[in-house]
Amino acid sequence: xxxxxILSSIACATAAFSSALSAESTGLSLTPQAPAAPTFxxxxxxxxxxxxxxxxxxxxxxxxxxxxxIRTTGADVAIATSTGQIEFHQRIGHPRPVAVLSLGKPLxxxxxxxxxxxxxRVTADQPKLTIRVNGDSLFMLHxxxxxTVRVERKIAPxxxxxxxxxxxxADEWGAFGLYCSELEIEDRYDAYGExxxxxxxxxxxxxxxxxxPPKPYDWERSIKDNVVWHWSRETSYPPxxxxxxxxxxxxxxxxxxxxxxxxxxxxxxxxxxxxxxxQRVRNTIHDCGMRFIVYTSPYYFLKGTxxxxxxxxxxxxxxxxxxxxxxxxxxxxxxxxxRKVMHEYKPDGLYFDGxxxxxxxxxxxxxxxxxxxxxEDGIHEWHSTGALGSGQCYLPxxxxxxxxxLRGEGRDRQYGSADYLRFFVSGYNINNCIGVLCNNGPxxxxxxxxxEVLKVNARFHTIVSWLDKPEIMRALDQxxxxxxxxALRDEVDRLVDARQELVSKKAAAMKAEQETIARPxxxxxxxxxxxxxxxxxxxxxxSPKNPDALSIAGGSLHVRAHANTFAFLRIPLKLxxxxxxxxxxxxxxxxxxxxxxxxxxxxxxxxxxxxxxSDGTLQADVLGxxxxxxxxxxxxxxxxxxxxLAHRGVVERSDDGKTFRPLWTFENGGTLNGExxxxxxxxxxxxxxxxxxxxxxxxxxxxxxxxxxxxx
Numbered sequence: 277x278x279x280x281x282i283l284s285s286i287a288c289a290t291a292a293f294s295s296a297l298s299a300e301s302t303g304l305s306l307t308p309q310a311p312a313a314p315t316f317x318x319x320x321x322x323x324x325x326x327x328x329x330x331x332x333x334x335x336x337x338x339x340x341x342x343x344x345x346i347r348t349t350g351a352d353v354a355i356a357t358s359t360g361q362i363e364f365h366q367r368i369g370h371p372r373p374v375a376v377l378s379l380g381k382p383l384x385x386x387x388x389x390x391x392x393x394x395x396x397r398v399t400a401d402q403p404k405l406t407i408r409v410n411g412d413s414l415f416m417l418h419x420x421x422x423x424t425v426r427v428e429r430k431i432a433p434x435x436x437x438x439x440x441x442x443x444x445x446a447d448e449w450g451a452f453g454l455y456c457s458e459l460e461i462e463d464r465y466d467a468y469g470e471x472x473x474x475x476x477x478x479x480x481x482x483x484x485x486x487x488x489p490p491k492p493y494d495w496e497r498s499i500k501d502n503v504v505w506h507w508s509r510e511t512s513y514p515p516x517x518x519x520x521x522x523x524x525x526x527x528x529x530x531x532x533x534x535x536x537x538x539x540x541x542x543x544x545x546x547x548x549x550x551x552x553x554x555q556r557v558r559n560t561i562h563d564c565g566m567r568f569i570v571y572t573s574p575y576y577f578l579k580g581t582x583x584x585x586x587x588x589x590x591x592x593x594x595x596x597x598x599x600x601x602x603x604x605x606x607x608x609x610x611x612x613x614x615r616k617v618m619h620e621y622k623p624d625g626l627y628f629d630g631x632x633x634x635x636x637x638x639x640x641x642x643x644x645x646x647x648x649x650x651x652e653d654g655i656h657e658w659h660s661t662g663a664l665g666s667g668q669c670y671l672p673x674x675x676x677x678x679x680x681x682l683r684g685e686g687r688d689r690q691y692g693s694a695d696y697l698r699f700f701v702s703g704y705n706i707n708n709c710i711g712v713l714c715n716n717g718p719x720x721x722x723x724x725x726x727x728e729v730l731k732v733n734a735r736f737h738t739i740v741s742w743l744d745k746p747e748i749m750r751a752l753d754q755x756x757x758x759x760x761x762x763a764l765r766d767e768v769d770r771l772v773d774a775r776q777e778l779v780s781k782k783a784a785a786m787k788a789e790q791e792t793i794a795r796p797x798x799x800x801x802x803x804x805x806x807x808x809x810x811x812x813x814x815x816x817x818x819s820p821k822n823p824d825a826l827s828i829a830g831g832s833l834h835v836r837a838h839a840n841t842f843a844f845l846r847i848p849l850k851l852x853x854x855x856x857x858x859x860x861x862x863x864x865x866x867x868x869x870x871x872x873x874x875x876x877x878x879x880x881x882x883x884x885x886x887x888x889x890s891d892g893t894l895q896a897d898v899l900g901x902x903x904x905x906x907x908x909x910x911x912x913x914x915x916x917x918x919x920x921l922a923h924r925g926v927v928e929r930s931d932d933g934k935t936f937r938p939l940w941t942f943e944n945g946g947t948l949n950g951e952x953x954x955x956x957x958x959x960x961x962x963x964x965x966x967x968x969x970x971x972x973x974x975x976x977x978x979x980x981x982x983x984x985x986x987x988x
Contacts, residue, residue: 313604313632314641316457316482320408320418325644327394330652330677332411332491337391344388346396351413351487355398357383364415364487369705370449373430375472377417377485379403380424413487414640414673418480425475425483427454429467432783434775435699435943436467439665442636443473444672444706446699448776451488451706453672455636457481468787484636489708490676498710498735499760502526503657503680504566505737507716509591512537512571513553519560525738528655529561529568530627535591537571542587542598543579545572545617554621567624569655572617574642575600575630577610596970600630604638607645615649625655625679633662636671643674661685661714666901668700668943675707682737685714687900689882691725693945695923698732705772710735720748726755733768789924793941797855797919802984804849804955808833814845817956817966826958832861832981835958839866839890839973842966844958849876853952854988855919858980859933862888862910865978869902869962870969871895872978873916876985877964879953885960886916886927890976896927896940897962899947903927903940913981920948949988957983 318324328334335347344355352365360379366372385401398407404420417425434447441456441463454473456463458481463473475483504526506514512533522529531537539546547554561568576598578584586598614626626646632638650656657680663670675681683701690696691713698704702711711734719725721736729736736756742748806812811828818825818837825843827834837843858874865872873887875897885897888908895904896918906929908914915930925944928936956964957980 312608313635314607314638316416316484316637317418317480319637319641320406320416320482322390322395322397322408324641325394325410326392328411329644329647330412330491332413332676333393334391334396334409334411337388337396337409339388344386344398346388346398346409348409348411348413348487348490350490351415353409353415353487355383355386355407357386357400362415364452364485366450366487368450368489368492368708372450374450374487375430375452375485376428378426378428379405380426410673412490412673412676414490415485415487417483417485419477419482420479422479423477425477426471427473427475427485428470429472432780433467433786434779434782435695437663437668437670437700438465439634439667439669441465441473441475442664442669442671443467444669445472446488446706447779448772449705451672453484453486453488455484455486455671457483457637459634468783468790484673486671486673488672488706490673491708493704493708493733494710495762495765497679498733499762499764501528501679501710502757502760503528503530503712503737504740505530505532505716506740507532508536509533510536511549513549513557516556516560519557520564522740523564523566525743527566528624529566530657530737531557531568532571532627532629534571534573534576534629535589540587540589541571541573542576542589543584545613545621547621558622567655569625569627569657570617570621570623571627571629572614573600573629574604574607574610574632575602575628577601577606577613579606579613580609581606602633603635604632604642607632607638607642611645611649614646618650618654625650625657628656628658630662631658631660633664636664636674639664639671640674643677647677655679657682657712659683659685659714661687663700666903667940668696668901670700670703670707672703672707675703675709678709680712680735681707681709682712682714686717688715688717688719689878689880689899689947690945691715691719691728692947693943694728694732695943695945697728697734702732702734704733704768712737720745721751721756723751723755726751730756730759730764731768731771733764786923789921792921793919793924793926794938796936797986799855799986803851803853803987804847804985806847806957806983807831808981812845812847814847816844817846818843819966819968821968821972829979832979833958834977834979835865835872836975836977837865837959838968838975840870840969841972842870842959842961842968844956844960847955847957849952849955849985851952851985852949852988853985854921855917855925856884856955856983856985857915857917857933858886858957859913859915859982860888861913861979861981862890862908863976863978864910865959865976866890866973867959867976867978869895870959872958872980873960874980874983875956875960875964876918876952877954877956878948878950881964882947883956883964884918884920884925884948885956885962885964886918887960888914888916894929894939895962898925898927898942899944901942902962903942906939919986920944922946922949955983955985
């Protein structure tokens with residue numbers, strides 16, 4: 277039943293959040309409100325998402341002596357009231373304990389206050405707290421007084437991903453995730469320690485524990501459903517004969533061409549060529565026995581936000597995509613827009629280009645609200661290469677409401693990492709969606725990549741532009757489609773079990789790497805060293821907007837250039853590198869992703885870059901993933917160092933060139949072990965490519981005093 281009022285005890289922001297949700301599933305209205313992002317605290321409200329979705333239910337909730345036991349589709353949760361210890365057991369695939377959460381004190385007055393198919397709720401008088409457990413095996417702890425919570429792992433990690441106080445730890449059989457309302461909390465995270473995290477939760481903080489997988493994998497659908505993916509700068513309304521020709525390649529059509537599909541795709545969704553053309557395309561696809569999904573984007577939906585002036589509606593003079601909304605503050609405006617799409621234009625589902633990347637609560641609310649909107653049988657795909665933050669962390673309990681997860685765009689270098697394909701792209705035994713590799717870049721499909729993708733139980737879409745490329749289509753036909761049979765399941769699980777036997781050994785090796793990375797490097801002399809007493813022999817890559825940009829001044833490489841333009845040296849460098857150091861002074865340069873720095877590149881164009889930004893923060897770009905944070909003084913020198921071992925690396929900073937402290941760790945999956953191609957120094961764009969941003973910015977000056985590369 278529709279409910280127009282919201283409890284007065286909920287903060288004003290809840291009104292904006294509630295407006296985004298389906299009235300039928302939540303009891304809350306859909307009236308658009310001012311921007312506000314969903315929060316962890318709001319999601320504790322039992323009026324939000326009270327009903328089960330996608331077959332994930334609370335099977336039982338009962339008191340058993342001194343233990344409160346809650347069973348969901350994917351987990352058993354046992355709350356021992358006498359000790360305050362909470363045990364989490366995986367149920368799907370390989371039943372076993374996966375984690376233990378310790379409150380450190382008994383729970384007085386603990387009782388189950390709600391038990392439905394959608395959720396179970398527990399309250400305690402002392403310490404004062406509330407627990408909610410959803411049917412998707414998401415455990416939510418809301419503390420009403422300060423409390424320190426410790427989490428122990430019961431599985432050996434084969435892989436982990438992190439973003440602030442959010443972590444996902446997985447092996448071949450399952451996983452558990454930790455997500456905290458306090459993003460920057462000091463949780464002493466250590467994936468390889470028995471205690472993986474200790475959260476000093478302030479009053480009103482919320483901590484989630486997600487047991488994975490939350491649902492069984494749909495093997496039948498993963499073989500039957502194949503997506504034909506159309507993108508174009510010319511049209512998103514192909515002629516009927518072209519649409520009909522796609523039937524031999526799949527049973528679902530993805531019409532992605534955002535700019536060509538919609539008028540004002542950043543602020544509204546109106547068919548660019550009118551309803552008659554829209555209906556023609558829809559009817560032709562349906563007449564062929566196919567279904568179709570259409571482009572929308574919560575990330576790029578700018579209506580009602582401060583980013584609205586950046587909306588893009590044409591490829592004319594195109595110089596890049598607009599900025600997006602990572603927090604979910606636009607959700608109350610985005611949901612009514614896609615409700616209109618579903619009700620008036622009647623596609624079979626939606627494709628989301630990006631989702632909320634810095635707010636797990638918004639990500640979860642988005643997934644559940646969208647599922648309620650499109651229905652249990654509607655098709656939902658989201659493109660989630662960024663996932664949460666920049667450390668390959670993701671939220672399986674949000675993914676569980678989505679049919680296809682598309683990951684890997686622009687990360688071609690990481691396709692050589694078995695861990696990247698297995699744990700981040702595939703997600704098998706973790707989120708149990710259909711994980712799809714977004715290989716729309718130069719790699720395409722090779723026989724070798726097709727075999728690796730199937731080994732980890734990932735999938736491909738068929739990109740329409742490939743239909744004219746015989747080598748790609750031959751690889752798809754012979755190495756991919758021909759093997760999409762029921763026999764694939766036995767082969768995948770055989771490989772999963774074989775790799776699981778090696779997880780403990782792998783975890784020990786990764787722990788040793790982590791311990792080595794935590795110590796200062798034992799480097800000798802650099803194998804490449806430029807102190808810039810003179811201009812090195814190198815090709816100068818300089819934007820036409822920056823005449824005479826590079827010079828040697830005062831023993832450093834001096835750069836005078838516009839903020840968002842390139843001006844750097846390209847130094848050929850063919851060697852096996854283990855890291856490099858660069859000494860930078862930002863000065864008056866206004867660049868951010870075009871700020872001063874250094875980058876090592878490999879022959880395929882991927883690389884590792886470190887540098888400074890004019891907003892006072894530091895940054896790194898590693899294999900296509902950007903990190904930024906920390907702080908520095910633009911008038912002073914700062915040393916940045918990147919180094920790596922076989923699988924793990926770290927970016928560090930120093931104010932004196934002697935004592936370094938870590939900024940970010942990263943996984944490279946062994947992809948940095950080959951020979952490099954070149955060293956770039958100066959105003960190097962984030963991509964390493966000699967390209968300017970569409971707005972040049974003001975002239976500024978910066979300096980690089982030293983760059984040194986060290987052997988592996």
